Amino acid sequence: MNEHLATTRAMADATVADAEQESREAAALVAALEERVRDGDDTVTPKEIATARELGHFAKLRADATARKAADAKRTARLAALTELRADIDAYTETTDTDQLIDNIFDALLAYTQHFTAHNERVNQWRTRMAELGVPKIMGPDLVSADDAHLGINGRELYAGRTVYNPVDHKGRLAYHLTELGTAMNIVAAHIGGPREEQALASARERTDRVKASARSGVRTMNGPIV
Known part of the structure; x- marks a missing residue:
């Protein structure tokens, strides 16, 4: 595989994984706060839950955005690799007599x-x-x-x-x-x-x-x- 393409894919996957982990952690925080309320914890406020829920939603949006950017980067790198391959093929065709x-x-x-x-x-x-x-x-x-x-x-x-x-x-x-x-x-x-x-x-x-x-x-x- 083209080295640049492999590197781009690896970096994109790592970025997406980090963003998805952040989103999961934010969702877990909301779930934990809600569970504390169910358990009778009076220190948890509605605002705290709302803030955590908003942060979780925002983290999910960022994860989605990161996934789209990663997909775009992969497509761009793949097209560049294909273009390089095409040039290699065309050069071989031209020089093979x-x-x-x-x-x-x-x-x-x-x-x-x-x-x-x-x-x-x-x-x-x-x-x-x-x-x-x-x-x-x-x-x-x-x-x-x-x-x-x-x-x-x-x-x-x-x-x-x-x-x-x-x-x-x-x-x-x-x-x-x-x-x-x-x-x-x-x-x-x-x-x-x-x-x-x-x-x-x-x-x-x-x-x-x-x-x-x-x-x-x-x-x-x-x-x-x-x-």
Whole structure:
């Protein structure tokens, strides 16, 4: 709760409680005086009772006035708190740009596609140059020769020493990667802010790491020395 609103409510309630207590005490005084008369106390005068009754009535009026002022103060403080809340909501709405977030996702996917398109073009250009220069077709990187600058061709794969290059089917792979990343985000969304948040993040990162490994498959280095 808004601190100012809570303070205002507490002070208003305390003021009303004090005024009501004063009114009750004044009414109790009248009742006590009247009871003394009933008990035969001749020292109590009509004027004393009338004065006490008037004071009691006045105390009741003051209590009513205090209650109304307290209610007004509470309403004013509540409206101020609501106005502050509304300003906070409006500010959040104004500064949250979901369109930009969507654009960022699109730009990232576009960069992803452009990356693999450029990779495939580069690998295909290398294959053409290798073929033009008579680089032999071999069965694996273990068979590259110093006479061919340790280059070799094996179908879609190209060898440069122990490194293997091949085109990537990024169109088909994009769907797989998006599915995996979407699943990772669903895992996080299901547990964010909960007791299993840390485990969910770890699971999502593992899935993301698998996507990274899959995306790197266009270039991989084999173990072992170059013969």
